[in-house]
Amino acid sequence: MTTSTQEFSLDAGICYLNHAAVAPWPRRTTLAVQQFAEENSRRGSWRYLEWLTIEDELRHQLAGLINAPSKNDIALLKSTSEALSIVAYGLDWQAGDNIVISNQEFPSNRIIWESLQHKGVEVRQVELASGATPEAALCAATDHNTRLLSISSVQYASGLRMNLEQLGAHCRRHGILFCVDAIQSIGAVMFDVQAIQADFVMADGHKWMLGPEGLALFYCRPECYAQLSLNQFGWHMVEHPGDFDRHDWQPAATARRFECGSPNMLGIHALNASLAVLLEVGMPDVEAQVLERSEATISAVQATSSLQLISDTSPDRYAGIVSFRHKQIPSQTLYEALFRKGIFCACRGNAIRFSPHFYTPLDKIYTAVAAAAAESA
Numbered sequence: 001m002t003t004s005t006q007e008f009s010l011d012a013g014i015c016y017l018n019h020a021a022v023a024p025w026p027r028r029t030t031l032a033v034q035q036f037a038e039e040n041s042r043r044g045s046w047r048y049l050e051w052l053t054i055e056d057e058l059r060h061q062l063a064g065l066i067n068a069p070s071k072n073d074i075a076l077l078k079s080t081s082e083a084l085s086i087v088a089y090g091l092d093w094q095a096g097d098n099i100v101i102s103n104q105e106f107p108s109n110r111i112i113w114e115s116l117q118h119k120g121v122e123v124r125q126v127e128l129a130s131g132a133t134p135e136a137a138l139c140a141a142t143d144h145n146t147r148l149l150s151i152s153s154v155q156y157a158s159g160l161r162m163n164l165e166q167l168g169a170h171c172r173r174h175g176i177l178f179c180v181d182a183i184q185s186i187g188a189v190m191f192d193v194q195a196i197q198a199d200f201v202m203a204d205g206h207k208w209m210l211g212p213e214g215l216a217l218f219y220c221r222p223e224c225y226a227q228l229s230l231n232q233f234g235w236h237m238v239e240h241p242g243d244f245d246r247h248d249w250q251p252a253a254t255a256r257r258f259e260c261g262s263p264n265m266l267g268i269h270a271l272n273a274s275l276a277v278l279l280e281v282g283m284p285d286v287e288a289q290v291l292e293r294s295e296a297t298i299s300a301v302q303a304t305s306s307l308q309l310i311s312d313t314s315p316d317r318y319a320g321i322v323s324f325r326h327k328q329i330p331s332q333t334l335y336e337a338l339f340r341k342g343i344f345c346a347c348r349g350n351a352i353r354f355s356p357h358f359y360t361p362l363d364k365i366y367t368a369v370a371a372a373a374a375e376s377a
């Protein structure tokens with residue numbers, strides 16, 4: 001694939017299978033950061049108005065990536081956790097309200113909701129295997145006191161991919177707010193906030209979007225603005241952010257109302273460059289390549305006698321993450337052995353997690369699985 005050879009230049013000795021954690025940057029992203037830094041060192045903010053056009057372009061890219069109705073629905077925040085916190089501490093909770101999540105969530109999508117328990121809010125952690133489907137289990141846990149259902153689009157440890165359209169339809173029918181941590185989906189597979197009827201979607205840029213840490217998207221359905229009280233204030237979140245002498249103010253009519261201070265211009269330049277790579281390839285092709293690599297990983301693991309697959313192989317139940325265990329060796333021990341061999345993956349949920357992206361050479365995956373299978377106690 002031309003883009004792979006032009007944009008990715010990992011050291012030959014590294015087999016990088018950790019995009020579900022922190023991804024390497026494309027070459028153009030590195031160049032964008034270098035040029036931005038050089039410009040700052042020589043001219044300061046001389047071209048700030050042009051920087052703002054890059055910020056605007058990034059909002060367009062992100063809106064297109066998730067099929068948001070408008071770029072105005074996108075806020076640029078620091079992290080997924082900040083976006084979740086804006087939702088959690090923006091809603092007016094009442095004692096007796098409950099929140100439904102799964103028992104497989106990354107801490108960011110659990111701790112924030114547990115922090116509300118002092119308000120009398122119940123957090124229901126659902127065993128996803130307790131129903132006919134994971135979605136059925138989650139829906140069964142909701143009732144007339146359920147205010148919000150929050151779920152990761154893909155579970156970070158097992159790689160389980162959720163049927164978000166089904167969950168969104170249930171929430172809309174029952175007047176439940178639907179919140180999606182999409183950090184393990186956006187940039188790997190197609191994502192459509194309108195099709196899933198999401199009220200809130202958040203995702204950092206440093207995983208499948210191939211960008212830097214410290215910059216995340218937050219989508220809020222405009223009809224939900226009024227439900228979120230603001231707890232962060234500053235010059236940037238007002239309707240007229242450049243009019244510094246103005247004393248009357250109101251929150252911006254767009255999702256910028258959630259951005260209290262100065263934008264992360266370095267991160268904006270970097271993520272803009274990274275997303276350009278994904279959009280040039282095209283998300284349908286990116287998804288096809290990601291799924292092909294997941295399927296190759298699954299087949300390779302299943303072909304061994306020493307490895308046990310953890311991820312669900314049912315149609316539409318996996319995206320970019322494939323997890324497995326060695327039948328004789330503890331996962332942490334195996335992870336350390338693979339790391340010493342230049343195979344960079346992760347140990348999550350007491351399993352080895354491989355997460356190749358669209359550009360990952362298939363032979364690297366086969367080599368990594370063979371190395372894992374060959375380890376002995």
